[in-house]
Amino acid sequence: MKYQFYLLFFFQSIIFAQVKNSYSLVEKQMRLISVEQSKSTKEIANYIKLSFKGEELQIKAAYFHVISTISYDVNYNFSTELFSSDEDFVSKTIETKKGVCIHYAKYFKSIVDQLGFQCQIITGYTKLNNQIGNLSHAWCTIKMKDGKWYVFDPTWDAGYVKNQQFVRNIISKHFKMLPSTAIISHMPFDYLWQFTQEPISNREFYNGKAYENKPKRNYDYQVEIDKYLKLSEIDKAFESSERIQENEIINDLILEQYTYMKNVFNVSRYNKNIEKFNEVIEDYNVAIVLLNDFIIYRNKGFTPVFSDAILLEMIKTPTDKLENIQKEVSLISSVGKENAANFNELKSSIAESVKQSQEQYNFVKDYISKSKKDRKKMVNKVIWSGKLIK
Template sequence: MKYLIYFLFFQTVAYTQVKSFYSDVEKTIQSIPSSQKKATAEIAAFIQEKFTSEDLQIKAAYYYVISNVAYDISHEFTVNLVISDDEMVSKTITSKKGVCIHYAKFFKDIASNLGYNCQIISGYTKQNSIIADQSHAWAAIQMNDQNWYAFDPTWDSGFIQNKKFVRRLNSKYYKTKPLEMLQTHMPFDYMWQFLNYPITEQDFLANKVVQDKNQELFDYKATIKTYLTLTENEQLSDLKTRMIQTGYKNNLAKERFEILKKQLETFSLNKNVKELNAISNKYNEGISLLNEFIYYRNAQFKPAKEDQEILEMIIKPISIFEDCSDKIYKLGFVGQDNLYDLNKFKRSIIDIMEEAKKHKVFVDDYLTKSERERKKMFLLKK
């Protein structure tokens, strides 16, 4: 997904007005030692040491991000979403540059280290009734009053003028209430509107940011609480369900939905490949046990073991191979490139099971014989 940011900012806003909003944290944050600026955990530790209240801690984190990160004009269309969140935040700290996703994740990382429930929201934006042609990302925190508030550090960090980033701190999108945020920001997932009666895409475009209480009540707090307990794959499935419910008619929402489908396909594929690797490891364990048995059989079952112990030596690998066979035929798609090797693997499991069962027949026969007859078996059968 590509992110382009449109800053809703009026240059007539005086800097002194903005400065007064952050004046209770500004001087302290600017005094952070260089040694504590290398990781979000260190930044958060400094903030916790200097500020005790919820409001000041979050404001300090927000101020740190918007005053230290510059919007990266040269990479606004080339966001690398393959790297992990930790890598993305680390690069943002080092380069002091980024686009909306970097601002949002940087802020989230500090807030999370401070102990707050902060989440990233993706969606699209609108200015003067015109929908932006690129997606956007911002953040939200569930405060101590249990209500959710939105934060957009990108839009509050400055603006673009003559293709250059101009830092001009603002607080318009700091701790924004749901209906206020929906004037300009529309999440792809209506859960992140933080409304019991979510508005539609059509209402957003038409500037009708009013809850229709005739519709069915949506318990967004309970939905979010459950959502946050799910795995990433389950969260994506949840998002897919809600996007289908809304119709995802906006072009950016359609683009997000297509990406979402690919993400779910990738999760499924990766899960199957991981399972295939687990089956392969188990198969190798079975091979190792079978080889131990063959080595012992070639030594004519010396040194002597109890009959049951000998039987177990061949039963264990057979049990493993049967389990591998059962699982591999229930396995889902593992990718076109893996099909040839997968089929070879299936054939190998069948062949090795047949070989192991022949040894089992030998052991079963061996256990029915007298000591003298057992010795003769090693002369007749190898």
């Protein structure tokens, strides 16, 4: 009887051949790790550091530990961990000892991070035997001491699913793949992670060959990666979405990732704008209190008497603050329809307050330039006062 085996990238079904196990020495030592030493990735990494020397052995130990202890969860509900932090994600994986590709990837990355190596998670889609996977996949990449990036897929090396049951079958076929090998079966959504000067398009991945007479690009991926890793999460999402779109959106998986990255960017920008909006309100209220204090003082005929320098500073401080606040609020692009009315009210209040503070500032500059006799003629009550924003 012939059996069909299923590789584990979410629930995509494909046949693969077993590769000879090359983990004998690592396996022997890693199987000795105790339950107490496996409660966190930090403890696992400490055990590995004590047991193995050299980056490749340490990375292999981390890889083996993940693929030998985590079972593929064929019944996983993707909605249950949508908003979990990476720490909670990994902790739950350690506790339950099961998951799908993203659990394998995050667990492996967490251990590798603790070992002190540079590791990133890549998301994309796959192809085997000329068949495109119908669900997204996640794997890892590590920049090793030789300065090169290598690709690791712990999910595909952990085992397979047969009759809706996970069968552990540890192999090393997808350990430390060259990018040129990985790209045959693993297509990143973001071409940045192809690690090549000539990234292929999604259509080329589908076709299994490059376009004829394709112009040379000489894409400096390492420079671009270095730039990318320094960006904020908002800017990372934006730049990644731009590259995804540039590389053609030709299937639902790519569209879903593109939409997700755009949403990350839009939501992050929105949250940042709301945070800035609230900061501006706080700063505005402080400035209004200072402006009102000055107006009260002026309404009292500038009594008690202070020096001209102090008098000028009393109005200059809120004036400077309000002018700076007006610049800051102009940089806020969107706060959502539900906050639009309050946002417009704030901008209007700031504009009026800036106008009033400037008038008061100009008055004081003129006032302190006069003699005491002329100053008495200038003192009159000012009834305007700024309104606090809640």
